[in-house]
Amino acid sequence: MNIVLLGFMGAGKSTVASVLAEKLHISSVELDEEILALSERPTISAIFSLDGEDAFRRLETQVCQTWGLVSPVIVSTGGGVVERSENLDALRQRDALFVFLHTSFATLQERLEGDSTRPLFQNVEAARALFDKRLPRYMNAADCIVDTDGKTPEAVASIVLDEVHRLTGNRHKTLRPSAMVQACTCPSVPSASTEVCLIWGDPVSHSLSPRMHNEAYREIEVAEQFVFVAAQVQAQELEQAWVGARAMKFRGITCTIPHKQAIIPLLDELDPLAKKVGAVNTVVRLSDGRYKGYNTDVEGVVLPLKERIDLAGKRVAIVGAGGAARAAVFGVQDAGAEVLVLNRTLEKAQALAEEVGGSAYSLQDADVVEGCDVIVQTTSVGMTPHIEDSPLPSSVLRPSQLVMDAIYTPWETRLLQDARKAGATVIPGAEMFVYQGVAQFELYTGCSAPVSTMKRIVSEALEGTWHVEKERAS
Numbered sequence: 001m002n003i004v005l006l007g008f009m010g011a012g013k014s015t016v017a018s019v020l021a022e023k024l025h026i027s028s029v030e031l032d033e034e035i036l037a038l039s040e041r042p043t044i045s046a047i048f049s050l051d052g053e054d055a056f057r058r059l060e061t062q063v064c065q066t067w068g069l070v071s072p073v074i075v076s077t078g079g080g081v082v083e084r085s086e087n088l089d090a091l092r093q094r095d096a097l098f099v100f101l102h103t104s105f106a107t108l109q110e111r112l113e114g115d116s117t118r119p120l121f122q123n124v125e126a127a128r129a130l131f132d133k134r135l136p137r138y139m140n141a142a143d144c145i146v147d148t149d150g151k152t153p154e155a156v157a158s159i160v161l162d163e164v165h166r167l168t169g170n171r172h173k174t175l176r177p178s179a180m181v182q183a184c185t186c187p188s189v190p191s192a193s194t195e196v197c198l199i200w201g202d203p204v205s206h207s208l209s210p211r212m213h214n215e216a217y218r219e220i221e222v223a224e225q226f227v228f229v230a231a232q233v234q235a236q237e238l239e240q241a242w243v244g245a246r247a248m249k250f251r252g253i254t255c256t257i258p259h260k261q262a263i264i265p266l267l268d269e270l271d272p273l274a275k276k277v278g279a280v281n282t283v284v285r286l287s288d289g290r291y292k293g294y295n296t297d298v299e300g301v302v303l304p305l306k307e308r309i310d311l312a313g314k315r316v317a318i319v320g321a322g323g324a325a326r327a328a329v330f331g332v333q334d335a336g337a338e339v340l341v342l343n344r345t346l347e348k349a350q351a352l353a354e355e356v357g358g359s360a361y362s363l364q365d366a367d368v369v370e371g372c373d374v375i376v377q378t379t380s381v382g383m384t385p386h387i388e389d390s391p392l393p394s395s396v397l398r399p400s401q402l403v404m405d406a407i408y409t410p411w412e413t414r415l416l417q418d419a420r421k422a423g424a425t426v427i428p429g430a431e432m433f434v435y436q437g438v439a440q441f442e443l444y445t446g447c448s449a450p451v452s453t454m455k456r457i458v459s460e461a462l463e464g465t466w467h468v469e470k471e472r473a474s
């Protein structure tokens with residue numbers, strides 16, 4: 001697999017590429033040097049001034065086509081590689097992970113002002129305009145984004161490696177082809193012994209679960225043992241569907257709206273945490289044929305938080321008091337956090353807070369959030385199409401906070417944008433979705449879930465990008 005580094009001139013791509021190449025014991029290539037080797041000019045500036053930018057871009061595309069066929073290699077690209085989509089296509093000819101090294105314009109300016117070898121940075125205003133134009137292109141092209149401000153090339157390279165590892169499992173070590181390629185070349189066909197998992201809901205056609213689970217089955221090569229499908233089951237059809245599910249011995253049933261509570265009396269056994277939450281989103285057939293209900297929305301909230309912070313003793317504000325809030329409240333309380341519940345309807349916040357010995361507030365008392373370490377937003381405020389709405393004013397957000405939103409359309413809600421601006425660490429709702437699916441996957445298959453594949457499927461489907469946040473003290 002190749003690692004392709006993208007970023008504006010001066011982002012540190014060349015140095016980081018060398019560090020990565022050394023760590024991984026593979027070669028790196030500097031595309032600008034390859035362009036020079038093809039040209040008769042002594043410098044990139046000379047190609048620009050004597051032959052023009054178009055001539056440079058043509059050479060660049062040629063070089064991308066050549067190096068896109070070589071693997072494994074770390075590719076350090078020129079800042080303008082994103083100007084032509086054919087460059088990116090060419091660099092993806094082999095399995096490749098695109099990493100955007102994001103550096104703020106202020107830092108670039110410090111590094112590059114006065115550097116006569118950078119033809120496009122001779123005029124700061126023009127460079128700023130170019131930066132603004134290219135930024136969304138880098139973001140769109142990237143599989144992941146690594147912030148480089150204030151970090152050494154070694155630190156950036158370590159983050160890139162962690163990220164590559166996270167997104168690809170161990171593929172960068174084994175150089176296996178991507179899951180996509182495997183899916184195309186080795187189709188798995190269900191057989192008479194294939195276990196059926198499914199999602200029930202109404203509506204259900206929009207669900208990402210079948211795609212996410214089936215790709216994950218392929219990734220860990222259990223697609224002949226398991227298949228995941230969706231079935232539209234209306235509220236009044238649940239009992240009938242349940243009789244059918246038992247008779248057909250389905251392996252796992254994912255329950256979404258409107259079945260999360262209604263399924264409970266039909267089950268043989270209930271996980272204690274699901275019982276506290278009062279909702280089940282995952283039903284598993286046990287080895288003795290009985291069916292047990294779980295709530296993996298709890299893991300959906302708690303696992304992403306625990307990856308970043310030890311929740312024990314932390315003050316956690318849960319915004320909302322509906323179904324997702326219940327999963328969050330019981331999950332963080334179980335992890336040892338102090339819980340504050342804020343809700344539009346105060347009585348609902350009070351009832352929920354009372355169940356966990358927490359405190360309750362109306363959304364009008366949002367100031368209380370200022371003193372919290374973690375905020376988990378679970379209302380529907382800010383969901384597409386109302387993307388400008390936020391349940392909390394930006395004034396209550398702090399740089400030390402970890403802010404998670406359950407909403408995943410849009411990928412980054414107004415609240416998360418405000419939190420990012422305030423310097424906080426943000427977790428998009430897509431991550432909650434992935435992790436409830438991870439827990440579900442493990443209950444259904446008994447295998448470790450390929451988290452990176454599941455994240456990739458979700459980011460592709462929702463057109464989002466996983467950010468690598470700055471290091472934070474826990």
Ligand code: NAP
Pocket residue numbers: 297300319320321322323324325343344345348378379380381383391406407408429430432433434436
């Ligand atoms: P729910 O049970 O209906 O609860 C809705 C919550 O939103 C209630 O607390 C409600 O407050 C509040 N609310 C609704 N409109 C509001 C408004 N205009 N102003 C202030 N508060 C408002 O819904 P849910 O099942 O918990 O789902 C909530 C959100 O979480 C949805 O966006 C859902 O898509 C998302 N979710 C995401 C995942 C995931 O995997 N990422 C999983 C589950 C849910 P009141 O009590 O005052 O009505």
